[in-house]
Amino acid sequence: GGWKVIDNKKIEKTYKFKDFKEALDFTNKVGKLAEKEGHHPNIHLSWGKVVIEVWTHKIGGLHKNDFILAAKIDEIES
């Protein structure tokens, strides 16, 4: 949970961390998953925070694969 649909064309979620390093570690885990899936979100990294945006560039909107990627990103956390 925690994903918001923005303008009916992307989904976004904010993850909080205790410091920059943990946020960077999460960014790398998401990056590794993205490479494996062949589907790349936008990742906004700042101190203690990572905001992930997912959408399908080819259609300029949301596809089933976006929700699958979102679910897999959520699995990284736990």
Place this chain on the structure above:
Amino acid sequence: GGWKVIDNKKIEKTYKFKDFKEALDFTNKVGKLAEKEGHHPNIHLSWGKVVIEVWTHKIGGLHKNDFILAAKIDEIES
């Protein structure tokens, strides 16, 4: 060069890469530098592109240290 001053309160630069992995590698180099310097930019990572924003949170604007960090980020590239 290539840094733009935005609203007189932050500096921003866009770096382009050949794929996601190279952009992620650069993100990690910037992250490592940020930890060393104790000064953390915002890093926006997407496929083949990294946008870096630097400012000093404490003063809500630009300080000499921001330009020093920017220069050190530029040194990573070469």
